Amino acid sequence: MTGHADTILTGDRPTGPLHLGHYVGSLRQRVELQQSCRQFILLADTQALTDNAGRYSKVTGNVLEVALDYLACGIDPARSTIFIQSQVPELAELASYFLNLVSVARLERNPTVKDEIRQRGFQRDLPAGFLAYPVSQAADITAFKATLVPVGEDQVPMIEQTNEIVRRFNTSVDQEVLVPARALVPAKGARLPGIDGKAKMSKSLGNTLTFSASPDEIHAAVHRMYTDPQHLRVCDPGRVEGNVVFAFLDAFSPDPAGVAALKERYRAGGLGDTALKRELEPLLQALIAPIRERRAALAADPAAVWAILREGSLRAREVAAQTLDEVKRAMGLAYF
């Protein structure tokens, strides 16, 4: 699915610490991808401000938190360039040129943005920056000449928008300056449900497990995990679909055959929720313990983490400045 030469652009809006949902949906994959690809990981503070105007500290205060999560989960700054969007001003400059290549109508038609506008309840107060954020995202992707962008199914229109800009720009200057990107859509099942059974694990829903969770917190989370409300007695048959414990086992067990056997027993009746959860808990304890410890050790020396982000941002600037220079040259804006 990924070639040796792929360059990856990925990242997160830093609006809160990450959690196991991110681990399954993206972090785990990034740790793998950094072995074979050139990977740029964006702490998208500027993008997060597009719908948090005025709530600056909600964003700025979480940059370090997310960086700690990255490093604790095994993203290696020697292999991946972790950088902060606002510290790479070339991205804003590139976006300003791209804004001329996209119509307002096209932005308003973007299905991802339409959904998000609805979710956020924006009406007449829709900030221009929010409507335009796909253009800013196109700048993020193209600045690094990314060829592969891991996204959820719902974000595929963003990559299409980016590639439209790439085509339009290249045509306008009659040169292949920018590079189109492919979406890397995760396999089904790469989305972890919340521990309450809701489809999405999300901080705002309070149904997450973070990388700072203590052994007791992990135990309590497993204890309150949603299973099958109809499964009252151990001997009753139980439902596997929508059962959060099985979703977690599918995501984290190193033994799929063992999980399949558990599913069979659960469906047939005779496997109780408590026994089932006892299968899961040690897996989660073993997964989170080393991450939590690394995270705590890193958090004890924030200056060292900031130094990593600073170095990553400088490295990212070099690459983005090179692309921006090519873009401006192609447009004839290199006067001096």
Next chain:
Amino acid sequence: MTGHADTILTGDRPTGPLHLGHYVGSLRQRVELQQSCRQFILLADTQALTDNAGRYSKVTGNVLEVALDYLACGIDPARSTIFIQSQVPELAELASYFLNLVSVARLERNPTVKDEIRQRGFQRDLPAGFLAYPVSQAADITAFKATLVPVGEDQVPMIEQTNEIVRRFNTSVDQEVLVPARALVPAKGARLPGIDGKAKMSKSLGNTLTFSASPDEIHAAVHRMYTDPQHLRVCDPGRVEGNVVFAFLDAFSPDPAGVAALKERYRAGGLGDTALKRELEPLLQALIAPIRERRAALAADPAAVWAILREGSLRAREVAAQTLDEVKRAMGLAYF
């Protein structure tokens, strides 16, 4: 109208050489204002691209032309900072933050932009960059903490938009970082009609006089100037209103009393168009000749002009970078 401490931001979209309309509407005033104010003059190439996407050379090819016009007309790079918008990337970065402070609905309501959208015949293809250009203009103005912005009456809403952003930003960070600006609206009569009698002198209408006009071209332009089509015989009474020759005399004669006397004679009958034009032509020849000569001398050494623009752009960057730094600090985006 202007205090000693005023900082001025003004400029032009470089889409063609300037002409006498610009001289009367702005250049003349800038030459005066640079004596008492700190003046930044923007060659707005980036802004010109918002409705010239893909037509890069129409913009980039005119940067030097407009700079020649500035210098030839007496704008002194030691007193005014002449700079190129695309060479001050801090402006794009500042605009990217301002985009979050303005709603799409507010941009769509901007009367100046509404008019311009109509003039350009934009429909569903309206580029996002064009709709957003008032935000970019707000960045231009505030980056230099300009207190005074010379604009036509039709551009006053742009200053209001800027001041809304100033207020909103300052409130959001609870600090007076940005400075509101006043519009400096020219007195009536500061708009020169086209030589054909149309209300506006404009390159696209072919009714201009440029600063490169030769003595013969000036003579021919005066000869074909629109007067009063009802004024057939010298002895007939003539109309002064709408008469281009009188508009030019009002704009350029150093002798208003003499012009008033001519108007009286013209209205009464007995002053022919040829005689009237003979009053005007020497004024225009005397005005344009030294400008034309300076312009030709400057054009012979383009490297020297580019050096002025480069130096001005660097000076502008320093000021804009300082403001941007204050803005980012106030938002908490100065991590390192």
